[in-house]
Amino acid sequence: MKKVTAVIMGFGDRGQIYAEYALRAPDKFEIAGCVEPDPVRLEKAKKLYNLKDENCFLRPEDFYAREKFCDAVINATMDSLHVKTTLPLFKMGYDVLLEKPVTSDPSELKALQKAAKEHKRVLMICHVLRYAPFYLKIKNLLLGGELGKLEHIYCSENVGIAHMLSSYVRGKWGSEAECGSGMLMAKCCHDLDLIVWLAGGAEPDDVFSFGTRSVFCEENKPKGAGSRCLTDCKIEKDCPYSAKKLYLDNNEFPFLVWANVPNKDWTQVNDYEERKKLLETVNPHGKCAYVNRDLVDHQSVLVRFNSGITATLDMTGGASRAGRRIHIVCSRGEIEGFLEDNEFTVRRYNAERASYTSETVRITEDVSGAHSGGDLRLAADFAARVAGETPSVSCTSIDDSVIGHLLVIGAETSRKERRTVRLSEFL
Ligand SMILES: NC(=O)c1ccc[n+]([C@@H]2O[C@H](COP(=O)([O-])OP(=O)(O)OC[C@H]3O[C@@H](n4cnc5c(N)ncnc54)[C@H](O)[C@@H]3O)[C@@H](O)[C@H]2O)c1
Secondary structure, X not given: OOXXXXXXXXXXXXXXXXXXHHHHOOOOEEEEEXXXXXXXXXXXXXHHHOOOHHHEXXXXXXXXXXXXXXXXXXXXXXXXXXXXXXXXXXXXXXXXXXXXXXXOOHHHHHHHHHHHHHOOOOEEEOOHHHHOHXXXXXXXHHHHOOOOOEXXXXXXXXXXXXXXXXXXXXXXXXXXHHHOOOHHHHHHHHHHHHHHHHOOOOOEEEEEEEEEOOOOOHHHOOOOOOOEOOOOOOOHHHOOOOHHHHHHHOOOOHHHHOOOOOOOOHHHOOOHHHXXXXXXXXOHHHEOOOOOOOOOOEEEEEEEEXXXXXXXXXXXXXXXXXXXXXXEEEOOEEEEEEHHHOEEEEEEEEOOOOEEEEEEEEOOOOOOOOHHHHHHHHHHHHHHHHOOXXXXXXXXXXXXXXXXXXXXXXXXXXXXXXXXXXXXXXX
């Protein structure tokens, strides 16, 4: 395979993860440059990947003014920047790996799809779960056809308490107005993409959704709770959402909580007293969790496909055990499992006995890293695709991603307008 070279646009948490593929497979992938307005992060990229000065850009406009100097761009900027930072790249001749979610605006989504096609560029969206061996094995089983006709897909995404608080209550995805994505888009565009992928070419026709915020809200704020856990809260010791317990005692999600400390990489914010002071003063993760913001904390979605397949997704925010469950029912068998168990069960109907056999499929592949082993497999597949290799089963085309995103947009429209939404409304 030809070695692929790429610029990282946005050397934050996600950009750093994908870049790591260059360290694992230097013969296949190389980081050739970086666009990053944060000088500490840009310097880190420069050192780690031995980048030339002229290929490091603090100002994105300087990068756009440069001629194309490598094969691809990995765009790992935050949600609201995805479309506007990607559109010029096709004209410049770059293939693009773009972080999800693309956008919550259907017209922007279609503009991006059109631009990639017009310029004949690869545009892959980071649907990393398709690459997790757990889901890939399930996909291959369905493709094999032995379980018969697919009838229903049930998925759930139970967002753990620490993750919910660090990302969607106090964190940078905590407000749709500020970040550009609602909870379903930010957290579950993966799950709806998986549903569309597993449904194997069937097109979703109708979607319906309910969702609300009923846990993390002012009305539930206990008597004695203050504005910050470590300053004016009288019930901190009894609070399940205490910032002290999460971030000082248990070091949860440090890459989110200690990011954006001026002039420091999050890995350098280790001192207990420094962390405490930050939580007491400026750090948003030190604030009370009982706040009214514009995100739901749980939501359910029901989908009907043109082939008759139905699917449901339940997203719950604030679960004690985080994880994703799946149960697929087909005419001759079924698949059921919990991603984080690293195994699933296949039941095959036995007509002679009017019963079934049960097989446990263990995931033996390396699933280290985030997204059950999906992240670096996705980076590898992108490099292979840019190098001209045959796309893998997991590979997302922008057309697939548009359908998955429209499903989220349709579900959100349904929730807000309390009606069943036909996806053709957005086509
Ligand atoms: N695929 C997944 O499963 C997954 C998981 C988590 C997050 N995400 C998505 O990944 C994206 C990045 O998230 P993150 O946590 O890495 O964010 P981050 O804030 O850590 O990183 C974004 C970086 O982009 C930089 N930046 C800002 N404007 C820029 C510009 N114009 N050009 C270049 N860089 C710019 C910022 O300085 C920052 O370093 C988000 O859209 C997020 O929703 C995807």
